[in-house]
Amino acid sequence: RNLMIKAFEHTAAYDSMIANYMNKRFNGGFGEKQFIVGEKVMNTRYGENPHQKGALYEFDKHYSNNFKTLKGEASFNNLNDLSGAVKIASAFGSDNAVCITKHGNPCGFAIKDTLLEAYVEALKCDPVSAFGGVVAVNGVVTKELALKMNEIFLEVIIAGRITEEAKEVFASKKRIKLFEMGHDKLVLANDEKDFKHIDGGFVYQDADKVNDDEVKNAKLMTKKAATEQEKKDMEIAYKVASLTKSNCVVYVKNSAMVAVGMGMTSRVDASQCALKKAKEMGLDVTGAALASEAFFPFRDSIDAAAAAGVKSVIEPGGSIRDDEIIEAANEFGMSLYFSEVRHFLH
Known part of the structure; x- marks a missing residue:
């Protein structure tokens, strides 16, 4: 029975690969049929919740070649968080970047001369949310960095590499999970397409970047x-x-995230939530840069940013009230840039 299943899986995967290649070549990748074929890497203990089954599947041996378990076992939710953290931490090439995530969203990020400095600055953004979080390190975790990380409870750490001395430091933490990619830096699959399950089907698109x-x-x-x-x-x-999940705004100062508001139903709420959190954390956003993944529909977010001391803003533009946004920025002596590209993430 198992051999029968294996044989049909193999031929089905082969036929799907041919069909997808033809559709990519002649239909831009969007044919009448869409085949998404993954190879199982492992079962997870359960899915998103304990009553759900779950498993990890991969494309092109990405996890088999670039994901090594050093300590613990990755859960379904860990894998989602790891993906988000790695995407952000590796988005800046070879820079010494550290990203801390919780439920797939960043609660800390920084780029500094050393990874230790980057981690320390990333943690300042929201140490409360970082507790039990996932940390992606775009480089090698050394003993010095491990000792600093061990000061709080982190559930998951993924890095390009983790040294033997660092592993010894983490050995004292029973619940921590360690993973490395076996390279000096983090590795992205850079999938060309993206899809999301919706009730009764799925939507399929070019991957955003x-x-x-x-x-x-x-x-x-x-x-x-x-x-x-x-x-x-x-x-x-x-x-x-x-x-970061829309609606979102991100404030960065001296290459470190100092405030973030995400997943809000209004953009001004995201802006105000981020600034409120920064104030609670004792962070000074004066002189920070503000980015939004979509246009500001009203000047209220600019007003709030200016009141907090923000000096520069980047957003896609495209609102019917762009003139009001520009006027507000000039009024406050801010620099404002339009990228003309939206980056919603739902």
Whole structure:
């Protein structure tokens, strides 16, 4: 029986691969039939909740080649969080980036000269949410970094590599889960397509990605231009925002996220929630850059940002009230850039 199933799985996968290739070549990848074929990596203990079954499937041996379990066992929810954290931490090439996530959304992010500095700065954004969170390190976790991480409870750590000395440090934590990719930096699959299950089917699309020149080519809409550091902060905020659940806004200062509001039903709520949280954490957003993954429909978010001391803003633009947004930014002496590309994430 098992051999029969295996044989049909093999031939079905082969036929699907041919059909998908033909549709990619002649129909732009969107044919009358869409075949999504993954190979099982492992069963998870359960799905999103204990009463659900779950498993991990992979494309093109991505996990088999780039995912090594060092300690513990990845749960269904861990895998979702890991994916989100890795996407953000690896979005800046070889930079020393650290991302902390909870339920798939970032609660801390920073790029610094060393990974230890990056982790310390990332943790400052929201240490409460970071408790029991997932940390992605775009590089090698050393003993020094491990000792710092061990000061709080982190559920999952994934990195390019984790040294033997670091593993010894983590050995004292019974509940921590450790994973590495076996490379000096994190590795992304860079899937070309993306899909989401909806009731009765699924929607299928090109994978979203911020192009390398997207921020560089953003249009200056105000009298004042951003400084080089502000441009760097805008780029970080913009890329993080593109990988954060809509509606979202991200505030970055000196290459570290200092406030984030995500998954809100209104953009001004996201802005105000982020600033309220930053105040509670004792973080000063004066001089920070603000990014939104979609346009600001009203000037209220700009007003709130200006009151907090934000100096530069990047957003797609495209609102019927863009003139009011530009006027508000000029009024407050802010620099405002339009990328003209929206990055909703639902």
